[in-house]
Amino acid sequence: MSPAYRLDDTAATHVGKVRSENEDSQISVPESGVWLVADGMGGHANGRYASQTIVNRLDGVAIPHDLEGACEAVSNAVQAANAEIFAKSVEAGAQMGSTFVGLVVRGTEFAVLWAGDSRAYLYRGGQLFQLSTDHTQVEAMLERGLLTAEEAADHPMKHVLARAVGVEEHLQIDAIRDAVEPRDVFLLCSDGLHGLVSDDEIAAMLADKAHGAAEDMIALCLERGAPDNITVALVAVNEPTLLVLDGITP
Numbered sequence: 001m002s003p004a005y006r007l008d009d010t011a012a013t014h015v016g017k018v019r020s021e022n023e024d025s026q027i028s029v030p031e032s033g034v035w036l037v038a039d040g041m042g043g044h045a046n047g048r049y050a051s052q053t054i055v056n057r058l059d060g061v062a063i064p065h066d067l068e069g070a071c072e073a074v075s076n077a078v079q080a081a082n083a084e085i086f087a088k089s090v091e092a093g094a095q096m097g098s099t100f101v102g103l104v105v106r107g108t109e110f111a112v113l114w115a116g117d118s119r120a121y122l123y124r125g126g127q128l129f130q131l132s133t134d135h136t137q138v139e140a141m142l143e144r145g146l147l148t149a150e151e152a153a154d155h156p157m158k159h160v161l162a163r164a165v166g167v168e169e170h171l172q173i174d175a176i177r178d179a180v181e182p183r184d185v186f187l188l189c190s191d192g193l194h195g196l197v198s199d200d201e202i203a204a205m206l207a208d209k210a211h212g213a214a215e216d217m218i219a220l221c222l223e224r225g226a227p228d229n230i231t232v233a234l235v236a237v238n239e240p241t242l243l244v245l246d247g248i249t250p
Helices: 044-058 067-092 137-142 149-153 197-207 212-224
Strands: 006-014 024-029 034-041 097-106 109-115 119-124 128-132 174-179 184-187 231-240
Touching: 006 212, 024 044, 024 097, 024 212, 024 231, 034 184, 034 231, 044 067, 044 097, 067 097, 067 109, 067 174, 097 119, 097 184, 097 231, 109 119, 119 197, 128 197, 137 184, 184 197, 197 212, 212 231
Parallel strands: none
Antiparallel strands: 006 231, 024 034, 034 097, 097 109, 109 174, 119 128, 119 184, 184 231
16 A cells, blocks of 8 residues: 555553453554554453454454455455444343454544444544534434433433444444545544544644543543543644655656
8 A cells, every 4th residue: 555645653541540350452554554442341351252252353354455355355344344243242141342443544544434323533624523413312313303402411320322243133334435634634533532532632632632631531530530431542633754864756
């Protein structure tokens, strides 16, 4: 792959201050332009198994050079994980699953794929945009006009998922596609971050030091008690570096 831009990435994860095990999993494959965050559910071992199964299914997969093919490869890996997790849950007689959010960057385009409430954000031109939409019961009620934004923010069921990998035999994956611009910063995160840190606070940290903001975000969550695992992956888009040799720019 010959990207139109240089992509600088970083990722960080933390178990938080309450959970005994980190059920989040994350994978970065910058040479293929793919990043993914998964947040497991179903209790210690089951949640970790579910999120890690998604990462394991994606790890080592041949990613095509075109955006559509790359998205299909990521989607197929997640669907394979869904089948494996669902079969395991039926066998064990215990529900388990995982959210996921993935980013694919190809040349001057990007795509985001997701299921659940792990989120993708885009920081562009001093503004933060939420690219994904949470698959939660409360978000569905909000979209139907049954709740106001204020009611949804503090609703006791706001973390009840309406969709996740491995929970049902058939999984629907949502996706969006758009153009990449220089100085874009993409953020993928589990709800351990966005459940404690506001969009304005996230934007301020990305404005201050985009590439180094992951550790700052986790530190802020820890200051606030970090009741959940926290995982953050950042991808910064920069102009390609030109190599000049003896006055010749290749």
